[in-house]
Amino acid sequence: MPRFSQKREAILDCLRETKSHPSAEWIFHRLRPRFPDLSLGTVYRNLGQFKRQGLVSSVGVVGGLERFDGEVTPHPHFVCDRCGEVLDLPPQPLPESIRAEVEVLGARVTGYTCCLHGVCQICQSMEHGNIENQKEISNNSGGM
Amino acid sequence: MPRFSQKREAILDCLRETKSHPSAEWIFHRLRPRFPDLSLGTVYRNLGQFKRQGLVSSVGVVGGLERFDGEVTPHPHFVCDRCGEVLDLPPQPLPESIRAEVEVLGARVTGYTCCLHGVCQICQSMEHGNIENQKEISNNSGGM
DNA sequence: ATGACTGCAAAGACTTTGCATCTTT
């Protein structure tokens, strides 16, 4: 059975405190100052464990990186295809018509992920020759 | 500007003819008999081109493999977390409330992906000790 | 001929894993 671990706790807390829907690397870099000997493998291992336990959810893979969410109540997301930022959208009840359709298929539904894709406000502002916000990109992305 | 290519045509056709929401590898193996010298890199390159051109859509990454869809009209999917099968669900209008919410964020939406997750009928039947359908798994999965 | 497309293999990027060591109970 699982035991207490300072680092595991920190990883879970980190995930729950941020709204960036971070990747494993993002968490790793965030915690590195506090745990200079933290290893990326540990972050991956614990995230996998959290997922199996239903403590965290996955937003899906964005730009090659899996993004996690400390909020497990199902809700849709907006994903910026430019910078990779992930934003929360208000929870939506799954349309009854869909639920019915899945039943016809004989499948059992355990959850869902829904991502609107597009371009976020900041990235739009840069499309018009405005590069003022350019540096924001690397800061906004939970990609790392 | 792009030119005609026998293999590219075959890749697109293959994607449009199947309902398996295949991965690059699946397409590769499917076309190998007809094009013994086909290379996996070519499949990836063309899929990437199709995506940029909007000729195909992406279902997302399932079990580590990106899955594609020849149907570009947005519609939700069901993904079996056991065998990786991807099924089509009938198109659903994006709830107005969500569209409004995204506008508040100032983001521009270009599309969406929605995947219900769960266990498909075949995999359910195997949960009860029935292994009759076991071999089906490898055939049903577009994973490869 | 020219520019595009492809095969091949190497390189990249993200994630998983084996093993010795250190922690928690």
Added chain:
DNA sequence: AAAGATGCAAAGTCTTTGCAGTCAT
């Protein structure tokens, strides 16, 4: 002590890319 958890580095997967040769226009 016993069972877990971690660091480290190697291995695994999937995908991208460089380059030389091939094909379409």
